[in-house]
Amino acid sequence: MRKAFRSSMPRFLHKMKGSIAFSRCISTIYALDFAIFGYKNKDIGCNKLPGAKDMSKVTTTHHAPEFKHVSEMEWEMGRFKNKTKFLFHPTPERPTEPNAGILNYEPGASFPLHKHDFAQVWYILEGEFQFGDKVYKPGTFAFMQDPHFEYEMKTETGGKIVFLQYPGPTTGARPIYAGRMNLKADEVKTYTTADLER
Known part of the structure; x- marks a missing residue:
């Protein structure tokens, strides 16, 4: 997943590879994925993101969607x-x-x-x-x-x-x-x- 993500990176990120700015940029992307979607580390291919949410109990604590035609x-x-x-x-x-x-x-x-x-x-x-x-x-x-x-x-x-x-x-x-x-x-x-x- 990480390899696929990096191969599709915009050119300006490729130029930044190896720099502190690049690391911060990637960390920010992972953090946003976590904050918005609640992805776990394994979901986004990142081993270093702390505090990932556990969504396994969400079906017992939240309402399910309802569908009508x-x-x-x-x-x-x-x-x-x-x-x-x-x-x-x-x-x-x-x-x-x-x-x-x-x-x-x-x-x-x-x-x-x-x-x-x-x-x-x-x-x-x-x-x-x-x-x-x-x-x-x-x-x-x-x-x-x-x-x-x-x-x-x-x-x-x-x-x-x-x-x-x-x-x-x-x-x-x-x-x-x-x-x-x-x-x-x-x-x-x-x-x-x-x-x-x-």
Whole structure:
């Protein structure tokens, strides 16, 4: 591993070989691997890096990843008459779980200027969306720190956006799922001013 690493080193490192600067540079690379990824010495081919982490018990002390496919869930309705699939969402048993899933907007859909105390990240999968006076297309990420407002939105094309709403690191406010993102078609009502305040 070490031989392979050195053979692929940039030229400026080859010129430094044997120097104190070279040793420090290599040690820094190994230290960063350890600090970021928790690699053991044997994992990175280094015999001299002290304090390598033992990851053998991590499966008993940390939560395992959870995986869900969008096909595992039926479409529901959101408060702005958009279709929703929040595969992960807060529950009484897991109140800090994020709202994570896809919102599907029909052509001509819109929502008004409103605000939230939680934080969120969006990713546009399909369609074009106008927020305020700018239009955003597929491949666009949006980050909204807590607390934040959302511009009035309009879409002529319709489209899909990946939503990730999570408790605000600053406010501690949690995203809302029940009664907002999991409605049936006949439960969707005209929103009120109070609905735009949270």
